[in-house]
Each structure stands twice: as structure tokens, then as C-alpha cells.
Amino acid sequence: MNKLISEGLYFARSNFGAIFNIAGPYILIVSVIEPFMGALGQWPEYQWIHVLYLFISGGMYTYVMVRLIKLMASVVAGQAFDLSVSLSEWYRLSIVYLIYGIAVLIGIIALIIPGLFFAARYSFAQFESVLCGVKPVKSLSLSWAQTRSVTSKLMLITALAGGCQILIDLPLGYIGNMSLALEFGAVMVSKLIGLCVAVFVPIICFRLYVLNIEANTSPVEETKV
Numbered sequence: 001m002n003k004l005i006s007e008g009l010y011f012a013r014s015n016f017g018a019i020f021n022i023a024g025p026y027i028l029i030v031s032v033i034e035p036f037m038g039a040l041g042q043w044p045e046y047q048w049i050h051v052l053y054l055f056i057s058g059g060m061y062t063y064v065m066v067r068l069i070k071l072m073a074s075v076v077a078g079q080a081f082d083l084s085v086s087l088s089e090w091y092r093l094s095i096v097y098l099i100y101g102i103a104v105l106i107g108i109i110a111l112i113i114p115g116l117f118f119a120a121r122y123s124f125a126q127f128e129s130v131l132c133g134v135k136p137v138k139s140l141s142l143s144w145a146q147t148r149s150v151t152s153k154l155m156l157i158t159a160l161a162g163g164c165q166i167l168i169d170l171p172l173g174y175i176g177n178m179s180l181a182l183e184f185g186a187v188m189v190s191k192l193i194g195l196c197v198a199v200f201v202p203i204i205c206f207r208l209y210v211l212n213i214e215a216n217t218s219p220v221e222e223t224k225v
Helices: 002-014 014-042 046-075 089-111 112-121 125-131 136-147 148-176 180-215 221-222
Strands: none
Touching: 002 014, 002 089, 002 180, 014 046, 014 180, 046 089, 046 125, 046 180, 089 112, 089 125, 112 148, 125 136, 125 221, 136 148, 148 180
């Protein structure tokens, strides 16, 4: 696990400029807007604005992830970056994230462990959807089969990400209770860290995805390639 995290950090550091160009504007904009949207959501007459914001930010995240996945694949393959996003790619990944989110939410409501399990088993679906053009349900099915041997690692990655976020949110929540200005600042920092984690975790998962492909590629297939 330490090796995976180290490799993920090395990739992020080596390609920081490209990653920031893709995800940086989204992370900064959403982090600044989040506390204001959260405050609006507390007023019934403005809740529709908050709901609209959630849809828009979710769509933006999907767009960012399509480009990030293409960047990671380009770096691994040693090819020129093609970061264009088609409507079909965005739509497929949106459906994948929707089904993925529902499955994980149901698992978390039932018990924490099933939620982590579903998150792990479906984590490769995003890569299949973007890189192979696989339909959402098929990509989830492929991910379920592909992650069988690395489920425990993926569960640990998800648990570490969630645990770190909780540990960060606890002191920020205490600080936020001191004043309105500090509350807004705490929400911004929490969202900033959360989005950075949401971008970094797929980098580690993609490393496992590549290793899984290499492990299941026969020498004959490698020679043909």
C-alpha cells in the first residue's frame, strides 16, 4: 500500500502542471462557492439553487475526470495528450458515477463495510467507460470481475481517504463554530482538501488498473502489441 501511495504521489508530482490545468480551476472555484451554496441550502426558498449547483458541480467533476483519465492513460502509454471530451464520453461516465454512487450509498446505509466493498469493486468502471468506450452497465460488470484480486487494497484506499477527510473535518468543524467567517473558511478548506483527495484517489486506482491489465496480459499478447 505504501508503494502504491508513493507511486501515486510521484505521478502527481511529475505531472502536476497538467493535472492542475485539468482539475485546478474546478477545485478552486467549487471550494470558494461551496460555503455560500451551503448557506443558501438552509433557506427553503433557495434550496432549488443549491440542488442546481450540485448538478452543475457534479457534471463539472465528471468532465474533469474524463480528461484526467485520458491524461493518465496518455502518460502511461507515452503518447501525446488527447484531452478532448465528447458528449457520449461525459454521458457514459455520468451514468457510471450515478449507479456507482447509489450502490455505495446503499452499502453505507446498510453497514459501512458493504459500502467500501461496492466502492472497491466498481472503481475500475470509470476507466473502462472512458478508455474503452464501454457502456455504463457493462463497465460496472467488467470492474466487478477485474477488481476481484485487489478488492482489499481498493477498500483500504477508500477507507483511508474517508478517514483522513473525517480527521480533517473534526477540527475544522470546531473552528467553524467560533464565528461565521471562520465557518465559511473551514468549509472552503474542507471542500478544497476533499476535492484534492477525490482527484488523487483515482490516480492510485488507475495504477492498480494498469497493474491488473499487465498481470492478465500474456507474453504472446505483449509480443503482438
